[in-house]
Amino acid sequence: MTDEKISTGVAGLDEMLGGGIPQGQIVALMGSCGTGKSTMSLQYIWNGLQKGDKCIFISLEEDEDAITKSALAYGWNIQPHLENQNLTLVKLEPSDAKSTINRINSELPSYIKNNGVKRVVFDSVSLLSMLFDNDSDRRAGLFDLCKHIKDSDATALFTAEVSSDNPNISRDGLVEYVADGVILLRYNETSDGSDIQLSVRIVKMRRADHSRRIKPYNITNNGIEVHSKAEVF
Numbered sequence: 001m002t003d004e005k006i007s008t009g010v011a012g013l014d015e016m017l018g019g020g021i022p023q024g025q026i027v028a029l030m031g032s033c034g035t036g037k038s039t040m041s042l043q044y045i046w047n048g049l050q051k052g053d054k055c056i057f058i059s060l061e062e063d064e065d066a067i068t069k070s071a072l073a074y075g076w077n078i079q080p081h082l083e084n085q086n087l088t089l090v091k092l093e094p095s096d097a098k099s100t101i102n103r104i105n106s107e108l109p110s111y112i113k114n115n116g117v118k119r120v121v122f123d124s125v126s127l128l129s130m131l132f133d134n135d136s137d138r139r140a141g142l143f144d145l146c147k148h149i150k151d152s153d154a155t156a157l158f159t160a161e162v163s164s165d166n167p168n169i170s171r172d173g174l175v176e177y178v179a180d181g182v183i184l185l186r187y188n189e190t191s192d193g194s195d196i197q198l199s200v201r202i203v204k205m206r207r208a209d210h211s212r213r214i215k216p217y218n219i220t221n222n223g224i225e226v227h228s229k230a231e232v233f
């Protein structure tokens with residue numbers, strides 16, 4: 001573990017974090033659907049690829065083709081990086097729970113280590129959580145995954161859905177406790193109800209002197225832009 005900060009690829013968010021994510025940490029990126037969790041995860045990977053970092057994007061949602069297209073829509077052509085294997089995209093099948101969990105536990109740790117992977121994305125751990133039959137297996141599964149990543153040099157982003165009852169907590173109520181950091185994405189209606197405003201807050205980040213303020217962000221043709229100098233409302 002070093003004092004190095006890993007850029008999220010979003011300048012305004014890096015500023016809020018005091019430079020970036022402390023190297024080696026696992027960060028939960030939480031928000032309801034459409035808040036930009038997958039976009040920000042891709043942006044984090046794209047930033048790593050520009051620096052020559054080996055990256056792995058594990059998806060339980062979209063397949064390789066859909067992810068490649070989503071990235072390209074933001075101007076991020078990941079195809080060459082897939083070809084030269086700086087980026088590995090893995091689509092796990094939620095329908096085949098047992099083999100998915102087995103693959104994660106048996107293949108992922110050695111893959112990360114053997115390939116010197118620096119950045120890991122797991123999109124989403126909420127879907128992973130649902131593969132377990134009960135709470136104790138779920139807890140053990142998530143702890144194991146985190147342990148494997150912590151034993152490596154990689155810095156990870158885990159996306160997570162929030163609870164429909166409370167947009168401040170994850171649906172499984174677990175990931176925020178196992179993660180070192182929590183970044184919360186929200187949308188609120190503007191006071192006249194005619195529009196929505198997206199906002200981001202860093203709930204926790206171990207070993208980082210981070211901002212606790214809520215800042216507005218947008219999703220644009222170039223990805224996520226956090227306006228760290230602006231105030232919400």
Ligand SMILES: Nc1ncnc2c1ncn2[C@@H]1O[C@H](COP(=O)(O)OP(=O)(O)OP(=O)(O)O)[C@@H](O)[C@H]1O
Nearest residue numbers: 031032033034035036037038039040219220221222
């Ligand atoms: N070029 C663009 N300009 C502005 N907004 C965009 C653009 N492309 C996508 N979006 C917005 O970003 C949203 C998609 O974000 P993303 O898929 O990253 O969200 P998510 O949090 O991962 O959602 P889910 O929970 O469904 O997986 C779209 O619903 C759309 O509102």
Ligand SMILES: [Mg+2]
Nearest residue numbers: 037038039061
């Ligand atoms: Mg998504």
